[in-house]
Amino acid sequence: MTTESPYDLCLDKNEANFAPLSPLSLLRRAARVYPDYTSVIYEGVSYTWAETYARCRRLASALARRGIGHKDTVGIIATNIPAIYESHFGVPMIGAVLNTINTRLDPEAIAFILDHGEAKVLMVAAELSDVVAKALTMTSRPKPLVIGIDDNSGGTLLGEIDYESFLAGGDPDFAWSLPKDEWDAIALSYTSGTTGNPKGVVTHHRGAYLNAIGNVVGWTMPAHPVYLWTLPMFHCNGWCFPWTLAAVAGTSVCLRRVSAKNIFDAIADQRVDHFCAAPTVLGFVINARPDERRAFDHQVKVMTAGAAPPAPVLAAMSAEGFKMAHVYGLTEVYGPAAVCAWKREWDDLPQDEQARLMARQGVPYQVQEDVTVMDPVTMIPVPADGQTMGEVFFRGNITMKGYFKNPAATEECFAGGWFHTGDLGVLHPDGYIQLKDRSKDIIISGGENISSIEVEDILYRHPAILEVAVVARPDEKWGETPCAFVTLKAGFDDLTGEDLMAWARDNMARFKVPRTVVFGPLPKTSTGKIQKFHLRARAREL
């Protein structure tokens, strides 16, 4: 169209001025600058950044010697132990793709992932040997190389070689390289779908690097945080925090089992100052018994996501001395990709009001282009009125490449140039988004739409309620009515459904009050989300 500009002449990319973005660069830097700083702690074991870097290079080298390389899938199934941290670097160092597998899956689901993901290697923590052994009998593809990891669980190691011996056969000075293309796959993560087969989310080096840095900027992380792993690293690569911790040369405190006591002990003994946690884990903290608690005198920053935490949970955590940040994302957007960015003018508001504001999902991360709420048919943004419902959409660099071997789902989820989250929400006048229910979580009663999240939010204020989920129960007269499944705190066993409904009538519009209350434990997905589809089924049978 135009004549060539002098800006087009001899100003090209070369080895000096261009490098593919990859979180591997962050590990190399941490090992160079802070070789003696503690990288990973697990029970009696502690590594420095020099050691972690050497172990990751050994892993990469040992895999390469077995013929594993570019675009090969390497699976790992483990709780938060050092090996899974190391796999986040050692596997991509040879251009291979890390497939972390949810430890709570049954053998059928693991077999599906092994077949679909085409793992050539599978690293297995000892406590998962049994379930994986079963899964391996169910696969249809050639068996992967199985490497057993001693995780201090006392379980028997599976596989032909153990992880430490495997590392010992690798070269600690292995000459790994950055990916040729920053768009190359770095990880394959299967979503814990509540129905049907899970989908394999493929992410890339560029996005992993950007969200690693994005977590630092979005959470204003200092250098050398001490970070507690309550969030599983198998869950969306631990929201990219394995890589974030290399960027800031922080310490990973690994935990095989998450409990209130473990969390308080790590805060008091290791001086943990940061952790990420699902709302369920926040519940452990808030509801810890006195003998599980430990005193601590430093601030602990907590990032939470998943289901919107009820306002009372947010308020209780703040009151305990935890500084809360609320983020939102999905595996498809590398974990957190939106944040309820705090505003200093909120500091002076009443705590309830603070919690109400903070329960919103917020605004895009600095490294994500946008998050908004639109009509999914017209792709026109909803009015920023905090009322009009639409679907939540993301776009930007921390959005997956697509679903593995699933072009139809990939095309569908990117239709119109945005990633369709499937979540419903509203846009507030201040530009912050807030999730409302997925369409199936809306209860339609007598023609009125009832937000199950809103009803849950109010019920959580009741002092006896530990956990609650509200779903639709079919009703001849009203179409549907709200049905509450409730777990009570210890010591409140006398509370009846009638008591709760009476309290609810004082605290919400009549048509929103649950007509049915069922007490007992709530079914959850392997990542701790309440499985409402199970509850809906139960409600139908009541």
Place this chain on the structure above:
Amino acid sequence: MTTESPYDLCLDKNEANFAPLSPLSLLRRAARVYPDYTSVIYEGVSYTWAETYARCRRLASALARRGIGHKDTVGIIATNIPAIYESHFGVPMIGAVLNTINTRLDPEAIAFILDHGEAKVLMVAAELSDVVAKALTMTSRPKPLVIGIDDNSGGTLLGEIDYESFLAGGDPDFAWSLPKDEWDAIALSYTSGTTGNPKGVVTHHRGAYLNAIGNVVGWTMPAHPVYLWTLPMFHCNGWCFPWTLAAVAGTSVCLRRVSAKNIFDAIADQRVDHFCAAPTVLGFVINARPDERRAFDHQVKVMTAGAAPPAPVLAAMSAEGFKMAHVYGLTEVYGPAAVCAWKREWDDLPQDEQARLMARQGVPYQVQEDVTVMDPVTMIPVPADGQTMGEVFFRGNITMKGYFKNPAATEECFAGGWFHTGDLGVLHPDGYIQLKDRSKDIIISGGENISSIEVEDILYRHPAILEVAVVARPDEKWGETPCAFVTLKAGFDDLTGEDLMAWARDNMARFKVPRTVVFGPLPKTSTGKIQKFHLRARAREL
């Protein structure tokens, strides 16, 4: 080579999962999330992020209406006033390239830049009207559109339209777009060469974005810093801080004149908590008179670069309550690209030792791949012994595209796949680099190499010395001898050269002691660097 991998199938870039990296995204986010927060303050004027965004869009729109667009150069010559901040966004919004011009240049140099850079528009702050008017009579290309900016200096506006009227003709809702390619040029910055014609450094959107974020991570910046502009924005785009401040929604406190009083007033009155400064500006602060000082009760973080600050300057700043960070870079690497990353174990060292460690240039930024010291002929790294001299090299994403219309210089500076800084240095055992002199700054006396920086460093400890520069003076017997040019602090006028030499003999090896001492002001470049080539010429004539 291999069969196609499933990772290559239907996992391509699209509008949902890929966006060109550009600092423009950071402004859009700041305006969305913090529309009412203060973006820019200058004398009586204050803007919010919503206003700054609207003004930048007006600028982009008004330029587009004049036919300015993709790959057109837009020049600006101004001190640190709001217009130059806005130009960092408004100009690239239309794909144009921002050419900030050093305000201290003479008409001939400005004319050279206008001709070589091919500016189609030139925005001129009123106080520079005279020099620019002269420059415009010397150019050989078609005259650019000249826009005068009222900077409160009282100067007469140059040009056919004034900046505010120009903005008024633009659309505050202008639909700007990200660059098609993140490798597109964003800025053209002429280096203040001490000899010959300056070279035009071309940088790109990707690098500007990465270093904008890199400053946040490397300096652990909080949200909403109050940042004082003592560093000129025309100098290497203010080290990318115009864009960094959008990333963290900070406030830019603009200053047309830098003085000790202005700095202390801004700290006390505006609660400035961050600024970047050349060592000369640090000198203003340290040597401020009591009537120029103001008390303040918050911490002020100061980033310094350029010449390695002498240890006594670093120590004095720390003692004053300023928290110092020492970075290193050049225009070719977007400003700071290496940082003397602080280590907590240094906290307990004596202050002299802390200053000695911090005077080093350090390690690469998180967003730069590497900085190292190599033999420039063999390109083999020097031993990490803190002794062996070599040339300092950078590589990575915050390295320029190249020199504008200068393929030979571009090729030369990137030879071997690294950017050649021309600076000499050593690599310490801990992996930190330290600059030693450029080869021409080494004094060879009786066959011994004398580091002029080392001699200066020691002389700075003398209580009477405000500024000192040491250069080689030709000598029949010794080849060269050190010659010190010294500016004394007020009240020390009685000090003689002999006094100083006597003191030096007690504090350094005999062969390093200056044989000549000359008192008086030191010549400086427009960016505040001491012009040693002038001093060497004077030393030759002594």
